[in-house]
Amino acid sequence: xxxxxxxxxxxxxxxxxxxxxxxxxxxxxxxxxxxxxxxxxxxxxxxxxxxxxxxxxxxxxxxxxxxxxxxxxxxxxxxxxxxxxxxxxxxxxxxxxxxxxxxxxxxxxxxxxxxxxxxxxxxxxxxxxxxxxxxxxxxxxxxxxxxxxxxxxxxxxxxxxxxxxxxxxxxxxxxxxxxxxxxxxxxxxxxxxxxxxxxxxxxxxxxxxxxxxxxxxxxxxxxxxxxxxxxxxxxxxxxxxxxxxxxxxxxxxxxxxxxxxxxxxxxxxxxxxxxxxxxxxxxxxxxxxxxxxxxxxxxxxxxxxxxxxxxxxxxxxxxxxxxxxxxxxxxxxxxxxxxxxxxxxxxxxx
Amino acid sequence: xxxxxxxxxxxxxxxxxxxxxxxxxxxxxxxxxxxxxxxxxxxxxxxxxxxxxxxxxxxxxxxxxxxxxxxxxxxxxxxxxxxxxxxxxxxxxxxxxxxxxxxxxxxxxxxxxxxxxxxxxxxxxxxxxxxxxxxxxxxxxxxxxxxxxxxxxxxxxxxxxxxxxxxxxxxxxxxxxxxxxxxxxxxxxxxxxxxxxxxxxxxxxxxxxxxxxxxxxxxxxxxxxxxxxxxxxxxxxxxxxxxxxxxxxxxxxxxxxxxxxxxxxxxxxxxxxxxxxxxxxxxxxxxxxxxxxxxxxxxxxxxxxxxxxxxxxxxxxxxxxxxxxxxxxxxxxxxxxxxxxxxxxxxxxxxxxxxxxxxxxxxxxxxxxxxxx
Numbered sequence: 189x190x191x192x193x194x195x196x197x198x199x200x201x202x203x204x205x206x207x208x209x210x211x212x213x214x215x216x217x218x219x220x221x222x223x224x225x226x227x228x229x230x231x232x233x234x235x236x237x238x239x240x241x242x243x244x245x246x247x248x249x250x251x252x253x254x255x256x257x258x259x260x261x262x263x264x265x266x267x268x269x270x271x272x273x274x275x276x277x278x279x280x281x282x283x284x285x286x287x288x289x290x291x292x293x294x295x296x297x298x299x300x301x302x303x304x305x306x307x308x309x310x311x312x313x314x315x316x317x318x319x320x321x322x323x324x325x326x327x328x329x330x331x332x333x334x335x336x337x338x339x340x341x342x343x344x345x346x347x348x349x350x351x352x353x354x355x356x357x358x359x360x361x362x363x364x365x366x367x368x369x370x371x372x373x374x375x376x377x378x379x380x381x382x383x384x385x386x387x388x389x390x391x392x393x394x395x396x397x398x399x400x401x402x403x404x405x406x407x408x409x410x411x412x413x414x415x416x417x418x419x420x421x422x423x424x425x426x427x428x429x430x431x432x433x434x435x436x437x438x439x440x441x442x443x444x445x446x447x448x449x450x451x452x453x454x455x456x457x458x459x460x461x462x463x464x465x466x467x468x469x470x471x472x473x474x475x476x477x478x479x480x481x482x483x484x485x486x487x488x489x490x491x492x493x494x495x496x497x498x499x500x501x502x503x504x505x506x507x508x509x510x511x512x513x514x515x516x517x518x519x520x521x522x523x524x525x526x527x528x529x530x531x532x533x534x535x536x537x538x
Numbered sequence: 539x540x541x542x543x544x545x546x547x548x549x550x551x552x553x554x555x556x557x558x559x560x561x562x563x564x565x566x567x568x569x570x571x572x573x574x575x576x577x578x579x580x581x582x583x584x585x586x587x588x589x590x591x592x593x594x595x596x597x598x599x600x601x602x603x604x605x606x607x608x609x610x611x612x613x614x615x616x617x618x619x620x621x622x623x624x625x626x627x628x629x630x631x632x633x634x635x636x637x638x639x640x641x642x643x644x645x646x647x648x649x650x651x652x653x654x655x656x657x658x659x660x661x662x663x664x665x666x667x668x669x670x671x672x673x674x675x676x677x678x679x680x681x682x683x684x685x686x687x688x689x690x691x692x693x694x695x696x697x698x699x700x701x702x703x704x705x706x707x708x709x710x711x712x713x714x715x716x717x718x719x720x721x722x723x724x725x726x727x728x729x730x731x732x733x734x735x736x737x738x739x740x741x742x743x744x745x746x747x748x749x750x751x752x753x754x755x756x757x758x759x760x761x762x763x764x765x766x767x768x769x770x771x772x773x774x775x776x777x778x779x780x781x782x783x784x785x786x787x788x789x790x791x792x793x794x795x796x797x798x799x800x801x802x803x804x805x806x807x808x809x810x811x812x813x814x815x816x817x818x819x820x821x822x823x824x825x826x827x828x829x830x831x832x833x834x835x836x837x838x839x840x841x842x843x844x845x846x847x848x849x850x851x852x853x854x855x856x857x858x859x860x861x862x863x864x865x866x867x868x869x870x871x872x873x874x875x876x877x878x879x880x881x882x883x884x885x886x887x888x889x890x891x892x893x894x895x896x897x898x899x900x901x902x903x904x905x906x907x908x909x910x911x
Contacts, residue, residue, distance in 0.1 A: 384895025461643030
């Protein structure tokens with residue numbers, strides 16, 4: 189290892205200093221991010237609250253400890269939430285003294301601002317680097333599965349590729365959980381980035397009967413209505429609206445739907461299959477008589493789940509697949525900066 | 539109560555079959571499309587709890603339906619999540635299931651009286667694919683027999699066609715996918731032994747044809763003059779995807795038949811009727827344009843408002859099938875369609891939403907999505 193743990197931690201800390209500076213300057217860059225992401229200005233400013241700024245030493249050391257050691261790291265950013273570049277850069281910088289990053293072509297703002305504020309000569313932005321030109325070290329790619337697959341296919345032999353694909357969050361509310369508090373917390377998790385993050389909950393499973401599930405759905409609808417007034421949802425693309433319509437009609441058939449100006453909550457008793465809504469502040473609530481069945485209920489979507497939010501982590505036990513983060517409700521969008529958000533990431537040497 | 543429901547269902551089935559029979563005889567339709575559609579929608583709203591919920595959520599009263607388009611369409615995904623059946627499961631005489639699974643479930647289409655499905659499939663299948671066949675012909679199915687795929691509506695339909703259009707033959711000489719294996723050598727042998735004076739009908743899925751033509755390479759299994767090939771279904775991740783025109787050319791070359799004799803059929807598990815290309819029976823018909831039977835109507839609707847669109851405008855498919863008596867007469871399918879001169883143009887799956895974050899997209903989650911039987 190060419191750099192010690194302290195040196196790596198210091199390099200990460202330098203990025204966190206930059207993060208604080210960018211955060212302080214958020215009013216200036218928010219309009220540009222709003223244009224590129226489709227979020228409202230309020231949505232961008234709220235999203236900034238998820239940008240890590242103050243991180244415990246233990247978390248930084250965990251991040252450094254898990255980052256490995258690479259001669260060079262090339263980071264490819266594509267579809268992500270707009271605050272994601274910080275963590276991607278931190279992981280890369282912890283791993284290597286030489287980092288190049290290709291920002292998301294559609295949303296390069298935060299990457300550019302972080303790199304500028306960090307003033308770290310070890311980080312260079314390269315807008316058009318072909319992955320096939322990376323001749324050693326690692327490539328960290330963040331994006332859709334097909335993007336990850338393309339990068340793997342183009343990587344040279346010997347280059348290690350770490351792929352971070354898309355995902356989703358699931359919230360679990362236990363039988364003993366307070367429904368009002370759960371609805372408050374889940375709404376807090378749904379709103380950031382208009383639910384387009386891999387940590388954003390799209391399914392909520394409620395332990396109990398249909399009445400309990402429906403009560404949570406109503407409460408969540410009310411909370412999202414309130415959030416919509418403070419942080420309006422951005423515009424949905426045509427295809428997003430079309431997907432939302434098909435999902436809404438399906439849930440109307442299998443259960444009930446509550447629609448707001450910028451959100452939809454659906455409810456149905458779990459009957460062996462799940463109706464996963466599209467992103468855009470669409471949440472499907474399902475009641476489940478007992479969490480004993482949670483593993484089976486989530487099995488169809490388990491490989492896509494990055495985080496499980498719950499009011500009772502102790503009861504989850506071994507029901508959550510390895511690599512899936514477990515977070516308290518209300519903090520699903522704020523995992524510690526202890527490594528990649530998606531712990532399911534798999535690497536492969538090209 | 540249940541007896542009354544059965545009687546009502548029986549009467550609706552009879553009306554649907556009367557419509558099929560009238561087409562078969564070239565007689566006028568016994569009643570208007572909308573009249574039967576409205577009665578089906580009311581019957582289904584009364585006996586399918588999910589449909590009653592959908593109507594209520596849409597703020598529509600089934601007793602006030604004045605035309606077919608007043609009745610909401612059931613999204614195809616609903617068949618994966620809930621019962622879309624007017625009866626208890628035990629009343630089903632046949633249950634078809636979609637081939638793929640979507641978030642934990644296969645779409646299920648239960649039928650109490652399969653005779654209506656059979657009549658609709660046979661009569662229109664004959665009209666579009668076998669109209670000129672005056673005697674039974676050898677039918678070769680590049681797919682499994684029904685016994686090996688008892689819940690496949692496609693296997694059921696192919697079995698039906700083999701019995702109706704075909705000369706009596708053994709399973710071994712008719713079906714060339716057995717236990718999941720494509721029996722290319724058996725097919726070669728069978729084709730080589732064919733009487734060269736009698737035309738042959740091949741029934742196959744698109745992905746089976748891709749596998750077959752990949753194996754054949756430049757080899758040709760020349761069929762007798764007048765032979766034809768029915769292809770159906772998408773690729774569903776079971777083979778590489780091939781553009782429709784390319785596959786048509788490849789299949790025509792592989793069997794030494796005219797491209798217009800390679801006819802596509804469009805159906806899906808959630809429906810009881812099928813659409814066909816008309817290239818075999820209408821010299822003006824264009825490939826890629828599908829014709830509806832008189833008891834089925836495809837309406838392109840706005841993907842967000844679900845309102846009908848003018849002819850020539852692309853939208854997603856609302857398919858109204860009067861043979862879907864005990865399930866959902868109108869089904870919303872995420873396929874893009876456009877009404878053009880001569881029929882319906884299929885434009886493929888509605889595109890998934892563009893990625894604007896790292897939340898997994900629905901089309902990514904579903905992977906290769908199933909649609910056809």
